[in-house]
Amino acid sequence: MAGDDAAGGPPTRPDERLLNLVIALVNTSAAMTKQQVRSGVHGYDGAPSTEAFERMFERDKDTLRALGVPIVTVEGSGHSDEVGYRIDNEAYALPPVDLTPAELGVVSLAAQLWSDKTLRTDMSRAMTKLAAAGAADAAGDAVAGLTPRLRAAGDAYGPLLEAVSERRVATFRYRAANTGRVRVRTVEPWRIAARGGAWYVVGHDRDREATRVFRLSRIDGRVRVGPEAGAFTIPDRVDVDAALGAHVGSERTAHLAVVPERAPVLRARAVEPAGAVPRAPQGRDVVTVRFRSLTALADEVAGYGAAVLVLEPAELRAEVRRRLTAAAGLDRAPGATGGTDGAGGPEVRHG
Amino acid sequence: MVERADDRLVRLLGIVAYLDGAGPVGVDELARQFGVTPERVRQDIDALWVSGTPGYMPDDLIDFDAYSLEEGLVSLTQGRGLTRPLRLGTREAVALVAALRAMHTTPAVQADPERAAVVASALDKLTAATGEAAQAVDVRLGGEGDARVLGVLAHAVTTGRRVRLRYVDAADTVSERDVDPVRLVTQDDATYLVGWCYRAAGRRTFRVDRVLDAVPTGEAVQDREVDGDVDVFAQVAAEAGQSAQVAVLRLASPARWVAEEVPVESVTDLPDGSFEVRLRVTNPAWLRRLLLTNAPDVLAVEPADVAREVADAAREALAADDGDADDGDPPRLG
Numbered sequence: 001m002a003g004d005d006a007a008g009g010p011p012t013r014p015d016e017r018l019l020n021l022v023i024a025l026v027n028t029s030a031a032m033t034k035q036q037v038r039s040g041v042h043g044y045d046g047a048p049s050t051e052a053f054e055r056m057f058e059r060d061k062d063t064l065r066a067l068g069v070p071i072v073t074v075e076g077s078g079h080s081d082e083v084g085y086r087i088d089n090e091a092y093a094l095p096p097v098d099l100t101p102a103e104l105g106v107v108s109l110a111a112q113l114w115s116d117k118t119l120r121t122d123m124s125r126a127m128t129k130l131a132a133a134g135a136a137d138a139a140g141d142a143v144a145g146l147t148p149r150l151r152a153a154g155d156a157y158g159p160l161l162e163a164v165s166e167r168r169v170a171t172f173r174y175r176a177a178n179t180g181r182v183r184v185r186t187v188e189p190w191r192i193a194a195r196g197g198a199w200y201v202v203g204h205d206r207d208r209e210a211t212r213v214f215r216l217s218r219i220d221g222r223v224r225v226g227p228e229a230g231a232f233t234i235p236d237r238v239d240v241d242a243a244l245g246a247h248v249g250s251e252r253t254a255h256l257a258v259v260p261e262r263a264p265v266l267r268a269r270a271v272e273p274a275g276a277v278p279r280a281p282q283g284r285d286v287v288t289v290r291f292r293s294l295t296a297l298a299d300e301v302a303g304y305g306a307a308v309l310v311l312e313p314a315e316l317r318a319e320v321r322r323r324l325t326a327a328a329g330l331d332r333a334p335g336a337t338g339g340t341d342g343a344g345g346p347e348v349r350h351g
Numbered sequence: 352m353v354e355r356a357d358d359r360l361v362r363l364l365g366i367v368a369y370l371d372g373a374g375p376v377g378v379d380e381l382a383r384q385f386g387v388t389p390e391r392v393r394q395d396i397d398a399l400w401v402s403g404t405p406g407y408m409p410d411d412l413i414d415f416d417a418y419s420l421e422e423g424l425v426s427l428t429q430g431r432g433l434t435r436p437l438r439l440g441t442r443e444a445v446a447l448v449a450a451l452r453a454m455h456t457t458p459a460v461q462a463d464p465e466r467a468a469v470v471a472s473a474l475d476k477l478t479a480a481t482g483e484a485a486q487a488v489d490v491r492l493g494g495e496g497d498a499r500v501l502g503v504l505a506h507a508v509t510t511g512r513r514v515r516l517r518y519v520d521a522a523d524t525v526s527e528r529d530v531d532p533v534r535l536v537t538q539d540d541a542t543y544l545v546g547w548c549y550r551a552a553g554r555r556t557f558r559v560d561r562v563l564d565a566v567p568t569g570e571a572v573q574d575r576e577v578d579g580d581v582d583v584f585a586q587v588a589a590e591a592g593q594s595a596q597v598a599v600l601r602l603a604s605p606a607r608w609v610a611e612e613v614p615v616e617s618v619t620d621l622p623d624g625s626f627e628v629r630l631r632v633t634n635p636a637w638l639r640r641l642l643l644t645n646a647p648d649v650l651a652v653e654p655a656d657v658a659r660e661v662a663d664a665a666r667e668a669l670a671a672d673d674g675d676a677d678d679g680d681p682p683r684l685g
Contacts, residue, residue, distance in 0.1 A: 013398075015354075018356060042405075092435060097480045122447075126447040145505075148457060149582065175604075180603075263523065268563050305664040305665065325669065327646035
């Protein structure tokens with residue numbers, strides 16, 4: 001037997017010590033004190049000092065709680081004032097899930113989505129627990145030929161998830177997009193989100209006293225998580241897309257003048273115009289499209305250069321011209337373009 | 352590689368719970384169920400066998416039927432209270448549910464109602480089992496696409512039928528291609544079709560939002576060894592590495608996303624908050640479009656001929672737009 005005693009036997013492996021701790025705390029009639037754990041549970045007997053034992057036990061409790069093991073503390077009673085520990089057997093079990101083979105196939109495929117090692121580890125543990133619950137063999141038919149893939153969230157993910165889950169304040173150095181300056185930000189984080197291949201955290205910025213979106217790739221260095229759990233409340237409804245400005249305003253119509261044969265991607269989105277249509281200049285077709293984001297459509301149209309012109313609305317035309325005017329100056333001396341002028345600037349303020 | 356203690360613990364607990372529900376199971380089958388080698392399973396059984404409640408007398412330990420195990424059959428006779436599967440931890444629930452939610456919203460899944468229904472039911476069952484915690488992470492991927500085109504492509508991939516694509520590339524040139532579809536890859540903000548292109552006589556990756564039309568030709572795909580599991584971002588970066596043409600852009604801070612989303616060779620932060628990226632150009636049309644679109648945040652471009660080309664295109668567009676403004680006829684009914 002491994003780690004049989006403290007005197008010379010091979011040390012018990014941490015996984016086996018954790019296993020014995022779980023068994024002990026599941027089976028204890030009332031609760032076990034630290035002293036009982038130290039003297040009774042296999043693997044703790046080898047701790048060279050009380051301090052070493054304390055550190056080991058604290059770390060093990062954290063590990064088990066992170067894995068979902070519900071360790072509860074019991075106030076001392078009767079002859080002992082010492083706090084005791086046990087596992088809440090009601091809360092321990094995974095409720096029945098009963099996935100069909102096709103559904104399990106979906107879950108297996110979804111597991112491929114994550115690029116981050118930590119997320120992959122979390123996912124594979126979840127899969128092990130589903131396997132333990134008796135999930136049958138996965139059938140991939142339902143999702144054959146699909147691959148989902150998302151770029152890595154990076155190191156900020158772990159601490160931010162802890163902060164969101166436990167409602168702790170997060171502090172980090174952040175490079176603001178509009179100024180390029182790095183400042184310390186103090187945030188009550190509500191959601192971690194990925195959109196369009198980028199990762200964000202949405203929350204309440206304590207200094208700005210407003211909702212802000214931060215891009216994870218612009219966090220400089222470590223995210224620090226505050227000591228107090230439950231430090232704020234998360235609004236019932238957090239609309240990530242609204243915070244990111246994805247659905248700005250209502251849907252509108254734009255009339256574009258397109259050179260024949262050009263911009264087939266825009267043409268494919270064309271709708272039947274309702275009402276008056278402006279006249280296109282000689283040799284161009286009117287293409288009518290619906291849009292929500294003025295900046296996104298202005299980007300798209302400007303990218304076509306002279307092949308696509310804006311007839312209406314004037315606001316879109318001005319945005320496109322702002323881009324073209326800047327581009328027309330690009331062959332002048334470096335720096336002569338003058339950067340942003342703020343006219344019709346970004347629709348959202350990120351961070 | 353040494354396995355992490357917490358990973359192994361989850362499996363050790365899982366094996367006991369599984370055996371309690373499933374009854375005696377072969378070593379190989381147990382290994383398959385938990386995605387590990389039979390040797391690992393035997394080591395796990397050995398570890399479980401010596402674990403139990405304090406005292407660790409024979410009656411305190413987890414126990415298996417030794418005779419069955421000699422026959423390769425794992426039969427649990429004493430589970431010491433570990434007979435129920437452990438619930439998911441917060442992080443695990445988040446990773447699982449967020450991935451399924453993301454899958455469910457992808458155009459590639461939505462294009463096929465049957466597929467969407469399977470993902471939705473898996474999501475429902477797991478959300479019910481994990482509770483509210485899983486809301487912490489909210490992921491969308493795949494962008495938007497023409498549902499009809501995507502439906503045709505999804506069906507063609509599943510049934511192994513050739514399709515004829517009308518495809519427009521980054522230079523706005525339309526081509527018609529017969530493609531044996533292999534896989535739909537949803538990566539970040541776009542969906543891609545990976546397949547064997549007859550025109551190029553090789554594997555090609557097509558952005559689905561640039562597929563103008565897709566029609567089944569009626570033929571079955573040919574049997575070829577085409578690896579469809581393409582990492583599009585890595586592929587673009589690898590192709591860029593082959594290119595000899597280098598461009599250096601100095602950008603104002605709001606264009607920071609270029610450094611984050613485009614495969615660049617280097618990023619240099621400058622004292623005034625602007626930054627410089629160095630990138631290899633595989634697709635001049637793409638670079639021209641990037642510069643036209645983001646010109647207000649572009650401070651300098653090298654080499655000079657790239658800057659001139661973009662500026663010429665912009666001047667031409669402004670002139671055309673001015674011409675239109677002079678033509679002041681009132682709108683008329685369509």
